[in-house]
Amino acid sequence: MGKGKRFMDRICNVLAVAVALYLSPSVFAQVPNIQFDSDVSASLKTQVLADIDWISTVHGVRSTPLHQRIFGAIDGANYMQWLGSRVYYFGVDRCGGGNAVACVKSKYDNKMFVTNQYIRGNYPQVARLMTIYHEARHTEKQNGMWAHAKCPSNFPYRSIWTGARLAGNRSCDGSELGSYASASILMDNISKFCENCTDKARADARLYADDQMKRVVGAVPIQRIQADFNVRE
Numbered sequence: 241m242g243k244g245k246r247f248m249d250r251i252c253n254v255l256a257v258a259v260a261l262y263l264s265p266s267v268f269a270q271v272p273n274i275q276f277d278s279d280v281s282a283s284l285k286t287q288v289l290a291d292i293d294w295i296s297t298v299h300g301v302r303s304t305p306l307h308q309r310i311f312g313a314i315d316g317a318n319y320m321q322w323l324g325s326r327v328y329y330f331g332v333d334r335c336g337g338g339n340a341v342a343c344v345k346s347k348y349d350n351k352m353f354v355t356n357q358y359i360r361g362n363y364p365q366v367a368r369l370m371t372i373y374h375e376a377r378h379t380e381k382q383n384g385m386w387a388h389a390k391c392p393s394n395f396p397y398r399s400i401w402t403g404a405r406l407a408g409n410r411s412c413d414g415s416e417l418g419s420y421a422s423a424s425i426l427m428d429n430i431s432k433f434c435e436n437c438t439d440k441a442r443a444d445a446r447l448y449a450d451d452q453m454k455r456v457v458g459a460v461p462i463q464r465i466q467a468d469f470n471v472r473e
């Protein structure tokens with residue numbers, strides 16, 4: 241090999257590394273730089289990252305007005321930006337026990353806790369994601385963390401997670417923009433408009449959208465979210 245060729249090889253190698261370094265931040269910039277506490281198990285961390293990775297690929301052309309208002313377009317990069325600007329840290333906690341999957345705590349800014357039930361519950365991937373987006377909505381201190389409203393005493397629905405009666409519990413939303421509402425709007429849009437999702441993902445999203453949407457209470461919020469669900473194209 242001549243000296244000139246070797247020199248060119250070295251230049252090419254340097255260039256390749258430079259290009260890789262230049263590209264890598266933009267390639268991975270979509271996925272939020274989330275930090276996990278050291279006591280989060282490898283399997284829990286892997287599942288959370290795999291779920292977030294899935295929604296980073298979602299794509300659709302149309303979306304409903306409320307989805308547009310809360311999340312923007314149906315687009316993985318949007319979803320990553322939305323999540324990444326709210327949640328910087330993940331920890332592990334019992335979140336009050338029972339069948340809780342995830343929670344936020346008001347004294348920990350921009351932090352979400354997941355429970356071991358997140359994996360053990362054997363929920364569909366879209367359901368796990370829905371809880372992540374539900375909890376991420378709760379990090380918004382400027383919006384009172386979207387505190388839940390009391391479900392009416394005659395509320396007929398039960399929890400899709402536990403089967404427990406919801407009447408009289410603080411397990412409803414008094415706004416079409418709250419945590420249950422926004423997560424159901426996300427599911428509704430994925431179900432209707434995701435172009436690269438599997439049939440199973442879209443069907444799972446439909447099931448959870450229709451369930452969680454029922455937790456919106458009050459005549460005006462109900463009318464607003466129903467109108468949004470009725471947008472089909």
Ligand SMILES: [Zn+2]
Pocket residue numbers: 374378388419420
């Ligand atoms: Zn909540």
